[in-house]
Structures are given as structure tokens and as C-alpha cells.
Amino acid sequence: MKKIILSALVLFFCSLLLKAQKDYKVVFDLTSGDSLSQQTAIRWVTEVSKADPNAQVEVVMFGKGLPLVIKDKSVMADAVTNLATNKNVSFKVCAVAMANQKVDKSQLLPGVQTVPDGIYEIVSKQHEGWGYIKVAH
Amino acid sequence: MKKIILSALVLFFCSLLLKAQKDYKVVFDLTSGDSLSQQTAIRWVTEVSKADPNAQVEVVMFGKGLPLVIKDKSVMADAVTNLATNKNVSFKVCAVAMANQKVDKSQLLPGVQTVPDGIYEIVSKQHEGWGYIKVAH
Amino acid sequence: MKKIILSALVLFFCSLLLKAQKDYKVVFDLTSGDSLSQQTAIRWVTEVSKADPNAQVEVVMFGKGLPLVIKDKSVMADAVTNLATNKNVSFKVCAVAMANQKVDKSQLLPGVQTVPDGIYEIVSKQHEGWGYIKVAH
Numbered sequence: 001m002k003k004i005i006l007s008a009l010v011l012f013f014c015s016l017l018l019k020a021q022k023d024y025k026v027v028f029d030l031t032s033g034d035s036l037s038q039q040t041a042i043r044w045v046t047e048v049s050k051a052d053p054n055a056q057v058e059v060v061m062f063g064k065g066l067p068l069v070i071k072d073k074s075v076m077a078d079a080v081t082n083l084a085t086n087k088n089v090s091f092k093v094c095a096v097a098m099a100n101q102k103v104d105k106s107q108l109l110p111g112v113q114t115v116p117d118g119i120y121e122i123v124s125k126q127h128e129g130w131g132y133i134k135v136a137h
Numbered sequence: 138m139k140k141i142i143l144s145a146l147v148l149f150f151c152s153l154l155l156k157a158q159k160d161y162k163v164v165f166d167l168t169s170g171d172s173l174s175q176q177t178a179i180r181w182v183t184e185v186s187k188a189d190p191n192a193q194v195e196v197v198m199f200g201k202g203l204p205l206v207i208k209d210k211s212v213m214a215d216a217v218t219n220l221a222t223n224k225n226v227s228f229k230v231c232a233v234a235m236a237n238q239k240v241d242k243s244q245l246l247p248g249v250q251t252v253p254d255g256i257y258e259i260v261s262k263q264h265e266g267w268g269y270i271k272v273a274h
Numbered sequence: 275m276k277k278i279i280l281s282a283l284v285l286f287f288c289s290l291l292l293k294a295q296k297d298y299k300v301v302f303d304l305t306s307g308d309s310l311s312q313q314t315a316i317r318w319v320t321e322v323s324k325a326d327p328n329a330q331v332e333v334v335m336f337g338k339g340l341p342l343v344i345k346d347k348s349v350m351a352d353a354v355t356n357l358a359t360n361k362n363v364s365f366k367v368c369a370v371a372m373a374n375q376k377v378d379k380s381q382l383l384p385g386v387q388t389v390p391d392g393i394y395e396i397v398s399k400q401h402e403g404w405g406y407i408k409v410a411h
Contacts, residue, residue: 024260040200047233063411117325120325126405134166185393185394188390266401
């Protein structure tokens with residue numbers, strides 16, 4: 001009996017690991033703020049969502065990547081605001097970077113979230129089986 | 138008896154997971170098209186193959202990364218054509234990027250493959266235990 | 275009895291896999307040598323270490339990323355030397371890149387290590403469950 005429970009438990013953990021590996025989940029790492037990087041990030045998020053509406057997409061911004069979601073700096077403000085209403089898409093800004101660069105939450109576009117540590121957020125997603133893509137051009 | 142089968146099954150799945158983590162498999166993400174990026178990608182692929190002839194290497198191109206494998210744009214055409222004959226090396230272009238940029242299959246160097254979605258290709262490889270390296274300089 | 279041993283073995287392997295996914299471990303991939311890239315790498319390493327003193331951080335340099343740890347080229351020499359004394363932080367340079375660029379071990383800052391193959395080092399860390407972040411700006 002104990003052996004069955006043990007085996008079932010093990011099978012459960014393994015299936016969790018395998019399951020995590022099948023879905024389309026991707027975290028984009030954005031650390032550049034130029035217009036082209038902003039456009040690139042939005043194009044990729046949009047295309048992943050179009051390819052699979054159930055895909056889970058997260059854009060994490062730290063370092064110099066904050067302009068995409070700052071009200072008076074974003075060149076893709078409408079797209080960000082719009083995509084952020086999609087329950088499968090999220091934009092998360094690093095609070096450490098915000099503090100360093102004196103960006104207040106009130107300056108963020110609607111729907112944009114903050115995380116205490118952008119690098120930890122990305123590393124955690126990778127650990128949970130999400131794919132990782134660095135935004136660059 | 139059932140328990141043995143169950144255990145064996147579990148062991149099999151786990152060993153698959155562990156096995157996937159031991160080989161030298163790497164997917165390069167190329168989204169820049171300048172000459173130096175092209176040269177960098179080819180140098181890294183070449184060096185990995187030299188370090189371990191059994192290493193599996195894949196270069197996925199999307200965004201602005203297509204020139205490396207386009208006949209009249211590549212500055213590394215011979216190297217790409219040559220490396221693509223190696224069964225452990227593959228070059229895969231995103232079909233969405235090709236359509237967006239009006240690149241036809243006939244313009245690709247010999248041996249270059251296409252994938253429906255370059256980002257999904259990369260994410261899938263990561264899920265299968267391949268390492269990921271963003272090409273940049 | 276055999277079944278118990280088998281199950282225990284399986285559970286052990288799975289728990290290893292799960293355990294590897296919980297800690298804060300991150301490998302930074304640095305392939306740019308400009309001052310801003312050097313500063314960015316050091317800022318991120320410093321911030322991760324500050325956020326969690328037990329976090330394990332490794333910076334792997336290959337391609338054009340070597341200047342950060344070369345005595346007469348680094349703009350962050352003091353920070354590198356200082357961080358390298360932290361047992362949870364390491365700087366590892368690719369020996370292939372060193373040979374290609376005629377950099378001798380004697381030119382490296384104190385505490386900086388070498389690895390035979392920088393790409394393999396990064397891929398191995400990813401396989402062991404470390405998060406991966408490409409340094410870029």
C-alpha cells in the first residue's frame with residue numbers, strides 16, 4: 001500500500017514537470033528602451049498571442065527596458081494598454097529599476113504590474129518551465 | 138506486479154528528463170542581421186561542433202535575423218551551406234517573419250529549413266532540455 | 275523490497291529536479307565589451323546578491339565579453355575583484371575566446387576563473403536548473 005502511494009506521489013510530481021513542459025509559455029526579457037526594441041517586444045507578444053490564444057506571455061522589464069510601459073515615454077502605449085487587458089498577457093516592471101530611475105507607479109500605463117525583482121521573476125518563470133526569449137534587434 | 142510497472146514507468150519518465158539534461162544541445166536565437174551578428178553566430182556554431190562533434194546545434198532566426206540565410210544578403214553563405222550538411226546542425230527560419238518580410242523559400246540558402254513559429258521552436262527546444270544562447274555582440 | 279528501493283530512487287531523482295528549481299541561481303551571459311555592458315553586468319550581479327545573499331550568481335564571458343575581467347580593459351576592475359571574493363559569485367571566462375583573442379591568464383583580474391568552453395558552461399548551468407539572463411542594454 002505504502003509503495004502504491006509512494007509511486008503515485010512520484011508519478012504526480014513527474015507529470016507536473018512534464019506538463020509544465022508542454023504548454024506555450026514564454027517570458028520576454030526587455031532591457032532596452034529604444035523605439036525599435038519597444039516595437040519588437042510588442043510585435044512578438046502580439047504574434048505569439050495570435051498563433052495560440054491560450055499561450056501565456058509575460059514581458060519583464062528591468063535595466064533600461066522601462067520606457068515601453070511609462071506613460072510619456074512609450075511609443076507603443078495603446079498596444080500595451082490593450083494587450084494588458086488580455087488575461088494571458090502581462091507586463092511586469094522591476095521595482096528595483098523603478099526606484100533607481102525614480103519612476104513612480106503612477107507613471108505606468110494601465111494594467112502594467114510591478115515585481116520586487118525583475119531578474120528573480122524571469123528566473124522563477126524559467127524554473128516553472130516557461131521558455132525565455134531576450135528581446136534584441 | 139502493478140507496482141513494478143508503475144515504478145518502471147516513473148523511472149522511465151524521470152530518466153528521460155535527466156537524460157535530456159546531459160547531452161550538449163544548444164539553440165541559438167538570432168534576431169540581428171548585421172554582418173558581425175552573422176559572423177558571430179557562425180563562429181559559435183562552428184566552435185560548439187568542433188568542441189563536441191555529437192553536440193546538437195540549432196540556429197533559429199526570426200525578427201531581423203533572417204539575412205544570415207538569405208542568398209543575396211548572407212555574408213556567411215558558404216559556411217551556412219556547409220554547416221547545414223552536418224546532421225547535428227540545423228538552421229531554421231520563422232515562417233511568420235518570412236511572410237512579414239516577403240522572403241520566399243527559394244531565396245533561402247540550400248539546407249536551410251523553415252518552422253511555422255520561430256519563438257515556439259525556441260521555447261520547445263528549451264522545454265526539451267536544450268540550452269539557450271542569445272546571439273549578440 | 276526491490277520496489278521500495280526503486281521508488282525511493284525515483285523519488286530521490288525527482289526531488290533533486292524539483293529542488294534545483296527552487297533556489298535563486300542565475301547565470302549571466304556577457305558577450306559585449308563596451309563600458310555600459312560592463313557596468314550593467316556588475317549592477318545586476320550586485321543587485322541579485324543584495325536581494326538574496328544566498329543567491330548563486332555566475333557571469334560567463336565569451337565572444338566579445340572578455341574586457342570586463344581583463345586588467346587593463348575593465349572599467350569595473352575593483353567591483354569584479356571584490357565580488358569574486360564572494361563564495362556565491364563567480365566570473366568565468368571561455369578559454370577558447372581567450373586563445374582566439376590572445377588573452378593570457380595573467381591578464382585576468384584576481385579571482386576570475388576560466389572554463390574550457392563558455393557556451394557549454396552556460397548550457398550546463400541551464401540544465402542544472404539555473405536561470406539564464408543575457409546581458410544587454
